[in-house]
Amino acid sequence: MQTLDRPTNVNLIKVVSADLGNRYLKFLGKNGTACRIPSYIYYLQDFQDSPETLDDQSVFLQVGESRILVGKLAAELGGRPTYQLDKSEVANLLLMAAIAPTPGSNLPLHIDQLRVCLPDSRDAQSVENLKSLQTTRTLIRNGQEFTYSIGEVKIFNECAAAFRYAKKHGLFAHPGKLNGVLDFGGGTLLVKLFTPSGMVIREADITVNGTFDLARSIAARLLPKLGKSPDLSLIMNGIADSSYLYGATNLSFRAQFLESHSEFLDTVKILINQQWGEKYFPELGEVLLTGGSAPLLTALASKPTSRFKLVPNHQYINVLGMDLE
16 A cells, blocks of 8 residues: 655644554553553444543544444443454544544644554554555544544554564663563463564464453353353453452452463463473573563562563553654
């Protein structure tokens, strides 16, 4: 797909970086601050009222005849989480939630380059879906009609963007060695190794299901206690806020979490040992733990001799890495 020419007489943004995550939509605001909203989508039916007020975690889109909520309010109304969808197919809706019109201006908005990430940039269909964002759209966002256009879409591998940031900011203690990134999110857990110059070593790749799979394991253990199939979103919320409570009930799933979490950690350790073995471990510097669920893997970094390290900005490191010039 060719680059879309920059139109004249527009409000210009040179780069927008967005992580269209399975659990949270993360992006950099116009002042450079990291932002996130829950990655949920809900289509309002004809009989349902449009929202009168919105918090800063919710966006109301009107696209043609469709009225769509993205974010916290979408989740509250029972919307579908992105981890149940193909996020590359709903990327246009997530992006519309991330891009806001320029306050006080009626001019169209033009973005020279949109930077987004995928678990694997070799996935041809997902790449094609994301490249379709390179177009011009008119919509109503939170009651304000505006038009935006995107000149070019640049796609990053999720772990590669984090590696790029870590290398730039000296986060690796041994930058001249092999170093890795473990990205743990709602949909996937990815582990990749990189040469000192940033080339990914494909035969060392590890991919398993993310927090969604952990929640399913907990749900199976919780089913006899609850008496019905648990809502996985409520379980993941309880994990995220460390309450281990099922929704607004007093039902604790801490015991089920500890059992499932222990099994999950063992699976990850076994896969890493099998995949890397003596071929890569002798030259391995560090592996950064990144992604929204990275704190669940702190046991990997608990020993002073461990080569796994949780980074402080683990939630936004992919966005920050893509945003580097």
